[in-house]
Amino acid sequence: MERTTIDLWFGAFVTAGFVALLVLALKVGNLGAERATETYRVEARFDNIGGLKIRGPVRSAGVLVGRVADIRFDNERYQANVTLALDQRYSFPKDTSAAIQTSGLLGETYVGLEAGGDDKKLVAGDRIQITQSAVVLERLINQFLFSKAQEDAPAKPAAAPAASPPSAPAPAPSGAAVAK
């Protein structure tokens, strides 16, 4: 079969296109070393996973050691059942604890693993027993406001009669409003 210049151009064009795709996959995307490694799966139950997503990172000591493989709602315990796919290269003691954490104040949510002191290691299918839920910022603020109100509430009735004895009905509603 004779060669033509069209063949050369076609070949060059297709090669360039696939090289560009490869660059996008390997250099720009994450199809590098991360996916090639073998993983093993362990489970963990959380009361509240906050903003955790499937494929979210699992970190230990700040290092990426796996990814969140699956998130389900356990309808018997009313908890979230999270499956973690951990890198085969890393092994953790059986009494490792898992916590839902956030990088920075508004950063991404991840699962943080803290190694325990057990001799036995976690194997595929195990369940992490000690877990800590996500810190929900709104709840934290609510609790703070509530405890502030609690501090103020006992002080108010004590202070109010001393300051203005004649206007007795006034402090009662305001004290109730603050406590709420």
Next chain:
Amino acid sequence: MSARPRLERRNRIRRPIATLGRRMIDGIWRVGTITRFFTLVLGSSGTSFARFRLVMREVYFSGVLSLVIIVVSGLFIGMVLGLQGFETLQKYGATESIGVLVALSLVRELGPVVAGLLFASRAGSAITAEIGLMKVTEQLSAMDMMAVSPMARVIAPRFWAGVISMPLLSALFAAMGVFGGYVVAVVILGVDNGAFWSQMQAAVDFRYDVLNGVVKSVVFGFAITVIATFEGYDAPPTAEGVSRATTRTVVSSALTVLALDLVLTAFMLRNQG
């Protein structure tokens, strides 16, 4: 005496409504015709693969000759994204995230869409003009006369060439754009090289970002070439008809690409996570 003005008044109301109705029915008619044309092209695609040289020749004309405009615009758009992103991110002290910004916007959106728009105006209009002129000079009917199907010999190879070229051009566009962003951000503005690439790699997912971009560009390739070949094949055989068909190709491919992009993006984002 009062009959004539009343008739005129009635016509003044009627005519725009009639025009609007005609336009709509015309549009629906065209959708049906294009669909029939599309199945006809698919049905007579056998020759294109049996004699692949026909397709390769068209890939040369629509793909290889579009390389210059795609590569140069990709580079410029990447550079502009780098400059603009740097300006904004600097306010939040997050200039390292510029790699993420440039790569995600190029791979997800700008690569397929802008490459599609450029491809429609560079190659789509050429396809329409060529086929339209073949019709004007009665080359298509001459082929029919010689028992050579113009669908299989002329239309289908151009169609498949466009479908093959589009994803490759879009990938090249995105890769050049990322390179342009790298040049501006790292080489000129001094963003840290390691952070630029590592943040980009952490944020860009192969399946959800890169492959979805490829899917988009394939869909756009189908849409643009169907419109371009149909407009050429359907053009009235006059000089004015061909010129109008060429304009219509560019306008309706651009609108179709943007509308399809909205629909595809909505689907892709919903399926994610």
